[in-house]
Amino acid sequence: MVSQPTEVPATQALDDVFHALADPTRRAMLRSLASGERNIGELAAPFRMSFPAASKHVRVLERAGLVRRRIEGRSHVLRIEPAPLAAANEWLRFYEGFWTDRLDVLDALLRAEDAAGTKPANGGEET
Amino acid sequence: MVSQPTEVPATQALDDVFHALADPTRRAMLRSLASGERNIGELAAPFRMSFPAASKHVRVLERAGLVRRRIEGRSHVLRIEPAPLAAANEWLRFYEGFWTDRLDVLDALLRAEDAAGTKPANGGEET
DNA sequence: CAGTCGCAAAACCATTCGGTTGACAATTCG
DNA sequence: CGAATTGTCAACCGAATGGTTTTGCGACTG
Numbered sequence: 001m002v003s004q005p006t007e008v009p010a011t012q013a014l015d016d017v018f019h020a021l022a023d024p025t026r027r028a029m030l031r032s033l034a035s036g037e038r039n040i041g042e043l044a045a046p047f048r049m050s051f052p053a054a055s056k057h058v059r060v061l062e063r064a065g066l067v068r069r070r071i072e073g074r075s076h077v078l079r080i081e082p083a084p085l086a087a088a089n090e091w092l093r094f095y096e097g098f099w100t101d102r103l104d105v106l107d108a109l110l111r112a113e114d115a116a117g118t119k120p121a122n123g124g125e126e127t
Numbered sequence: 128m129v130s131q132p133t134e135v136p137a138t139q140a141l142d143d144v145f146h147a148l149a150d151p152t153r154r155a156m157l158r159s160l161a162s163g164e165r166n167i168g169e170l171a172a173p174f175r176m177s178f179p180a181a182s183k184h185v186r187v188l189e190r191a192g193l194v195r196r197r198i199e200g201r202s203h204v205l206r207i208e209p210a211p212l213a214a215a216n217e218w219l220r221f222y223e224g225f226w227t228d229r230l231d232v233l234d235a236l237l238r239a240e241d242a243a244g245t246k247p248a249n250g251g252e253e254t
Numbered sequence: 255c256a257g258t259c260g261c262a263a264a265a266c267c268a269t270t271c272g273g274t275t276g277a278c279a280a281t282t283c284g
Numbered sequence: 285c286g287a288a289t290t291g292t293c294a295a296c297c298g299a300a301t302g303g304t305t306t307t308g309c310g311a312c313t314g
Contacts, residue, residue, distance in 0.1 A: 011151050022145035023272085024138055027218075034222065040291065053273050055291070060271095074281040074290045082225035089219045089226075091154075095161065096216070098209035150302090168260065180303055182261070187301095201260045201311040 013065070014091060017084040020064035025049070026057050033067060033080040040076050140192070141218060144211040147191035152176070153184050160194060160207040167203050 020026055029043050044054030058078060061067045065084045070077045147153055156170050171181030185205060188194045192211045197204045 018149035086226040092216045099213040
């Protein structure tokens with residue numbers, strides 16, 4: 001039985017936001033933008049990748065609506081746009097009862113680290 | 128060789144969690160699991176994709192630590208594991224001040240929807 | 255025992271992703 | 285003007301994604 005598409009209510013926006021957040025480079029860029037506006041060169045500087053690669057990451061953030069670009073002369077100035085983060089947060093809040101009910105967050109973080117497959121040979125990197 | 132990647136503090140767990148959440152099928156599966164345990168067949172049923180495809184989605188959720196598998200006879204029973212969601216929520220909370228300061232959440236959701244696929248018509252917001 | 259059910263594993267395929275290099279456009283500055 | 289700055293675009297590449305079909309295996313059932 002084929003039935004209809006049933007689920008998946010066309011949440012393309014959330015797809016793009018979570019996909020944008022699924023890359024450490026892009027998350028680091030957002031952190032950087034949290035301190036203020038940056039142009040592409042400044043955003044790309046901390047990473048050892050090529051300039052166009054960083055530029056592509058910026059475009060992914062842009063497509064997700066997480067940053068907004070303002071062209072100023074030859075410099076493209078990026079500003080963080082928190083709205084999609086609020087949307088992602090709203091999605092997560094649906095499950096808030098689950099983790100506040102059943103686990104404490106500290107244990108939660110450790111379990112997430114463990115289940116990811118990485119070898120936690122070093123100490124905790126987060127408090 | 129990774130060679131001390133300057134930034135990007137090795138948040139593989141967060142990578143996996145956000146990547147798992149970046150797919151509408153997997154998000155729908157989590158919603159389903161929020162109502163209780165399900166085996167793979169029940170989880171796969173709402174979608175028109177093949178069984179192995181759904182099974183792969185489950186494995187992605189599993190790798191992110193978002194679900195736990197318990198084999199019961201020939202049935203693999205999945206249970207939601209909220210810990211990684213708490214980790215993701217914790218990451219997002221860093222930016223909470225941004226959207227609570229500058230936008231109200233309702234507007235935020237609308238903008239997130241809009242900014243996804245369409246070119247922002249630039250309504251012009253400030254402050 | 256034979257068959258069906260629930261699921262995994264493997265092989266394969268098209269697309270996307272993240273990265274590179276090279277060429278080029280536009281703006282600023284000497 | 286000519287050169288440097290800032291950044292895009294296009295082509296290309298290897299690896300990962302997301303999907304398929306086929307095969308097989310352990311667990312139940314008639």
